[in-house]
Amino acid sequence: MQRMNWAHGVLEPAPEIRETIKTLGQLEGIFQDASAWRAMDPGRVVYRVQAWCPVVEGTEGGLFWGTTLVESGQVGSEYFMTHGHFHAKRNRSEYYATIEGEGALILMDESRKTWTEPMSPGSVHFIPPRIAHRVANCGSVPLRFVACWPSDAGHDYEAIRKSGFEAQLLNVNGEPKLVRSRT
Ligand code: PAN
Numbered sequence: 001m002q003r004m005n006w007a008h009g010v011l012e013p014a015p016e017i018r019e020t021i022k023t024l025g026q027l028e029g030i031f032q033d034a035s036a037w038r039a040m041d042p043g044r045v046v047y048r049v050q051a052w053c054p055v056v057e058g059t060e061g062g063l064f065w066g067t068t069l070v071e072s073g074q075v076g077s078e079y080f081m082t083h084g085h086f087h088a089k090r091n092r093s094e095y096y097a098t099i100e101g102e103g104a105l106i107l108m109d110e111s112r113k114t115w116t117e118p119m120s121p122g123s124v125h126f127i128p129p130r131i132a133h134r135v136a137n138c139g140s141v142p143l144r145f146v147a148c149w150p151s152d153a154g155h156d157y158e159a160i161r162k163s164g165f166e167a168q169l170l171n172v173n174g175e176p177k178l179v180r181s182r183t
């Protein structure tokens with residue numbers, strides 16, 4: 001058994017809880033405005049993930065539980081966001097549920113069609129099979145959400161590193177707007 005602190009949206013530290021931090025420096029090529037990215041502190045934390053993986057990664061039939069905290073911020077006009085991925089086993093799905101903050105779940109299918117679902121405290125999101133997913137924080141406080149995904153889903157980050165998402169979530173006159181990078 002593990003314990004969630006629901007008020008803070010975090011798992012209580014325990015030897016079984018894996019914690020990772022992603023800094024701007026580790027997210028090269030992810031944000032659209034490369035010169036804005038270069039001008040920022042590479043050590044600045046963009047998001048933190050906790051994962052409880054009670055079975056060995058790759059095991060069929062198990063589930064993992066995680067929390068993510070995306071800091072508030074922008075690279076140029078693009079909101080701070082997670083790297084984003086397809087699941088390596090493309091037919092594996094996932095739930096996200098928001099605890100605190102305001103943002104958007106950005107989804108993209110294999111034909112690169114991209115859309116968003118607004119995230120706010122209490123929103124629960126089903127990420128269907130074969131859909132790439134990432135989360136942007138559009139607010140002024142950290143965006144915290146929990147996730148539950150199959151232990152054999154795996155993560156394909158390479159597809160996103162190579163081709164990105166079809167559209168970026170930008171701050172346009174103070175409002176989040178999905179702007180297509182290609183026609
Ligand atoms: C989540 C994500 C987490 C961090 O647990 O892994 O929010 O995002 P990236 O993995 O894109 O860096 C999940 O979707 N697991 O499958």
Ligand code: ZN
Pocket residue numbers: 085087094133149
């Ligand atoms: Zn996922």
